[in-house]
Amino acid sequence: MLQAIKAGTRTRQASSLYCVWIKSASGDDAPLVAIWIDREMRAFTDEFVAQAEEQAVPSGKRRRRGAAEHDRVSASNKRGTVKRARRTKKERGLRRRPDWRLLVLLSLLVPCVAVAQTIEASKEPSPQATPGEAREAAEGDPVPAIPGDDTPVVMFPHAEWDRWWLSGQANFISQWHPNFHSPYQGPNSFTPGHQDATSRVLTLFTGWKATNTTEFICDVQETGGHGLSEALGIAGFPNLDVVRNPTLSKAPYVARLIWHQIIPLGGKRIVTDRNPFLLFRELPERRLEVRFGKFSMADFFDLNVYGSDTNLQFMNWAVDNNGAYDYAADTRGFTFAALIEYHDHNYVIRFAEGLMPKVANGIHLDADLARAHAENIELELHGRAVGKQAGVLRLLSYVNHANMGDYRQQVDEWLATHSTPVPEITDHPLQTTVKYGFGANFEQPVTSWLGIFGRWGWNEGQHESFAYTEVDQTWQIGAGGNGAKWGRRNDRAGLVFVSNGINHEHARYLGYGGLGFLLGDGRLNYGRENIIESYYTLHVWRGFFPALGAQYIVNPGYNRDRGPVIVPTLRLHVEF
Numbered sequence: 159m160l161q162a163i164k165a166g167t168r169t170r171q172a173s174s175l176y177c178v179w180i181k182s183a184s185g186d187d188a189p190l191v192a193i194w195i196d197r198e199m200r201a202f203t204d205e206f207v208a209q210a211e212e213q214a215v216p217s218g219k220r221r222r223r224g225a226a227e228h229d230r231v232s233a234s235n236k237r238g239t240v241k242r243a244r245r246t247k248k249e250r251g252l253r254r255r256p257d258w259r260l261l262v263l264l265s266l267l268v269p270c271v272a273v274a275q276t277i278e279a280s281k282e283p284s285p286q287a288t289p290g291e292a293r294e295a296a297e298g299d300p301v302p303a304i305p306g307d308d309t310p311v312v313m314f315p316h317a318e319w320d321r322w323w324l325s326g327q328a329n330f331i332s333q334w335h336p337n338f339h340s341p342y343q344g345p346n347s348f349t350p351g352h353q354d355a356t357s358r359v360l361t362l363f364t365g366w367k368a369t370n371t372t373e374f375i376c377d378v379q380e381t382g383g384h385g386l387s388e389a390l391g392i393a394g395f396p397n398l399d400v401v402r403n404p405t406l407s408k409a410p411y412v413a414r415l416i417w418h419q420i421i422p423l424g425g426k427r428i429v430t431d432r433n434p435f436l437l438f439r440e441l442p443e444r445r446l447e448v449r450f451g452k453f454s455m456a457d458f459f460d461l462n463v464y465g466s467d468t469n470l471q472f473m474n475w476a477v478d479n480n481g482a483y484d485y486a487a488d489t490r491g492f493t494f495a496a497l498i499e500y501h502d503h504n505y506v507i508r509f510a511e512g513l514m515p516k517v518a519n520g521i522h523l524d525a526d527l528a529r530a531h532a533e534n535i536e537l538e539l540h541g542r543a544v545g546k547q548a549g550v551l552r553l554l555s556y557v558n559h560a561n562m563g564d565y566r567q568q569v570d571e572w573l574a575t576h577s578t579p580v581p582e583i584t585d586h587p588l589q590t591t592v593k594y595g596f597g598a599n600f601e602q603p604v605t606s607w608l609g610i611f612g613r614w615g616w617n618e619g620q621h622e623s624f625a626y627t628e629v630d631q632t633w634q635i636g637a638g639g640n641g642a643k644w645g646r647r648n649d650r651a652g653l654v655f656v657s658n659g660i661n662h663e664h665a666r667y668l669g670y671g672g673l674g675f676l677l678g679d680g681r682l683n684y685g686r687e688n689i690i691e692s693y694y695t696l697h698v699w700r701g702f703f704p705a706l707g708a709q710y711i712v713n714p715g716y717n718r719d720r721g722p723v724i725v726p727t728l729r730l731h732v733e734f
Contacts (some may be wrong), residue, residue, distance in 0.1 A: 311648055313701035313734035323365035323437050328732045329469050331397050332356040333386055333725050340720045344680030346673055348391025348714050348723065357399045359382035363411070363434035371420040373437045375451075381490070386725070390676055392714045393628045393658050394476030394689045396725045398468040401548035402519055402676070403489045411444035413492055414453045421446040441501075449497040455485040458497060459536050460506060460554055463601050464611040464638030465654065469731045470695050470703060471638065475693055476656050480597045481629030482559060482615030486512035486532035489521045493532075506538040514560040517584070518624045519675040529558045529590050547603040554597035562591045562622040565663040569606045569670060580671035583622050593621040607647070619661025628674045631659040646698035650705075658687040660716055668716070685718035687711070693727070705729040 224233035286523045316325060333355055340350035360380045367373045385400030418436075424444035431441060435457065449458075456466075460480050465472050472478055479485075486493045495512030513523040514530040524530035530704045543549045572581035595617030603609040619630030636654025640647050661669075667680040668674070693707035707727035714721045 173589075175369060178602070206241070237666075257397075272587040285673065309332050310700045311697065311733060313732065321430070321437075321675045323363060323367075323434060325363045325434060326734050327359075327361050327363075327469065328730075328734075329359045329399060330356065330383075331358075331399050331468075331473060332728045333396055335386060335723055335725045338721055338723050342680060342719070344671070344673075344678045346390045346676060346678030346715075347387070347680075347720070349387045350720070352385060353382045355386045355397075357381070357385055357397055359399045360410075365437050367437040370438070371422070373418045374413065374641055375414055375416040375418060375435060377414040377434070378410050379490075381407070382408050391679070391715065392711060392723075393660075393687050394474050394481060394656060394711070395627070396475075396691075396709050396711070396727070397473055398475050398478050399473070401582060403521065405490060406521060411490070412452065412455075413490070414451070416449050416451040416453055419448045421448070443501070443503060445501050447497075447499040449499065450495075452492055452494050453497075454487060454491050455493065455495070455510060455512060455534055456491065457508070458499075458549075458553065459483070459485065459534055460597060460599055460613075462552075462599055462611050462613070464609055464652065465613075465634075465636060467538055470650050470705075472636075472654060472691055472693060473515065473586065473707060473727060473729070474656065474689060474691050475627050476629060476632055476658055476689065477634060477636070477654050479626070480554070480599065480613050480615040481627055481632040481656070481658050482595055483554065483556065484559065484593060484595065484617060484618045484624055484626050485534065485556065486514050487625045488515050488523055489519055493523060504540045506536075506625055508534075508536050508538070511570045514558060517562065518562075518622055524560070532556060532558045532560075546603055546606070547605075549600065549602035552597075552599040554599065555595070557592060557594045558624065559592055560624055561588055562593060562624050564591065564621055565661070565667040566620060568672070569667050572670070580673070583667065583674065585670060591621050593624065593631040594618055597603055605639075608637065610635070610637050612636070619664050623664075623674055623676075628660065628664070628676050629658045630661045630664060633657055646697070650695040651693065653692045654690070656691075658689075658691045658716075660684075665716065675692045679715055679717050679720065681719075683718040684716055685713040687713050687716050693729075695729075701733040702733040703729075703733070705731070 168429065206304060216324045228433045285360045312325070316323075334353070336352045338350055340347070343350060350469055358381065362378045363375075364377065365373060381399070381401050383400075385397050386397065389395055389397070389400045389402045403707050416435075420438070420441060422442040424442055426443045428443050429440050430436060430438060451654075456479055460466075460483055466478050475481065486495070493512040493514075495509060497510040497512050499506060499508040510533075512532045512534070513525065514532050516522050516524045517531075534554070536552055536554045539551045539553075540548060541551075561675040563586050565583065568581050568583050568585060571585075572578065578585065597613065599611075601611045613631045613633065615629070617630055623629070626634060633656055634656035636656075638650070638652035638654075641649030641651065665682060665684045668677060668679070669684070670678050670680065689709060689711050691707065691709045693705055695703050695705040697703055705728070707729065709723075709725040709727070711723040711725065712721060714723050
């Protein structure tokens with residue numbers, strides 16, 4: 159109990175110091191906010207100490223607690239339950255989960271302070287300028303520079319090397335969901351009991367520009383943690399960072415190893431922004447680009463400025479990528495491939511040939527190109543379709559050749575023989591089958607800080623979902639932008655709706671109890687899987703981007719008998 163009282167005293171002191179810091183950061187507008195925060199923190203501390211004192215009362219005078227909480231623990235958390243059971247009664251009393259009100263309070267502190275800093279910065283006197291200069295700046299820059307928003311977006315300034323690139327990032331995503339309706343579940347179901355999970359992705363980007371037309375890229379990555387239900391049971395899974403095979407090694411691995419060659423086709427040159435995938439400061443406007451090595455097809459195909467970045471934007475699999483685009487990849491999302499692009503003034507054509515995995519969602523790629531390979535082609539068009547803002551339209555097609563099963567064939571054979579308890583999509587001899595699909599993707603700025611975007615995708619659906627996720631048809635519409643309108647141009651926000659579906663034969667296979675590499679409830683009352691996702695990413699300090707998000711999933715795994723599911727999300731992204 160003495161430890162709890164001491165902890166309570168430190169919490170009271172910390173809350174007062176935090177309020178002083180808020181007041182100094184936000185000026186005269188802070189006292190009411192500071193007083194409210196101090197009062198709430200003190201109230202929480204008093205409650206915490208009272209609970210500790212109650213724990214100190216002899217056991218005969220205490221009410222028994224915890225049985226109801228124990229009953230609500232899901233099967234996936236049994237290991238944690240056993241570990242908690244080994245603690246002493248004193249530890250159980252002092253290691254209670256934080257009160258939800260405190261968590262909500264802390265989640266509101268950062269945005270309050272950030273806005274306060276922006277307001278304070280906006281009060282600083284700006285340098286004197288003539289009326290003509292001020293008018294010219296207003297006409298030339300639709301997003302006025304805001305002194306309070308000039309914080310660098312990386313932790314450490316990048317060295318101005320012309321030939322070398324060195325940077326890194328860390329992405330942590332923590333998600334949770336409450337209990338949801340589920341009259342039954344199967345081996346690959348999304349767990350109906352409440353649970354939480356956290357994933358991480360650490361990446362080191364390196365590059366070397368050998369000449370003005372040749373560069374080499376090498377990225378090293380480490381992934382860890384887990385996804386909800388080990389990334390099973392939902393086709394549009396809520397966390398794109400999750401590696402779908404939890405048994406993979408946690409050791410760092412080479413994610414990208416690329417040789418990149420530029421072949422100029424004209425004399426006119428354009429200025430480019432250097433980034434981890436492109437080290438050149440300028441490029442010919444008309445050119446060929448050749449890449450060869452290990453990379454992800456999603457690094458170059460089906461990109462969208464408003465919905466392709468799980469670090470700062472949306473986090474759902476079927477939002478950041480076209481869910482029906484079953485692109486060649488191993489379990490981690492990478493493949494060995496060759497890519498060629500033709501760039502002109504207002505359009506780009508790209509084509510890639512890549513290796514397919516040996517089995518669905520497998521870590522090993524099939525090097526026999528006569529048996530397994532994938533072709534991908536995309537046309538990217540730039541132009542003004544709405545007002546004066548230039549938009550982008552991308553048209554995609556792909557063809558996969560691999561050892562894929564046929565849903566109709568496997569179900570018909572199972573109905574005729576019942577040789578296995580349920581149909582198995584892998585119960586066939588080694589073969590090469592073909593799966594193809596199409597996609598469309600648009601982005602259209604509406605203002606300098608807001609834009610709309612959308613995707614549509616379809617694949618033939620008769621053959622096995624093999625590399626990305628179990629989606630045969632998809633469409634989405636959404637909006638995204640930055641915080642320039644309210645003085646936070648490095649913030650990001652977005653809202654999207656996505657609807658996923660599967661082919662009739664695919665649904666029939668799951669309905670008879672068949673398992674895919676992601677889905678399998680044991681039975682299926684088919685309905686489209688509909689998802690709404692929103693997020694807000696805040697830039698609080700150089701390179702630190704915390705974010706709040708939420709997803710609402712109807713008919714998880716295309717099953718009307720289960721759900722809906724609510725998935726709140728906390729994310730921290732760090733650039734260095």
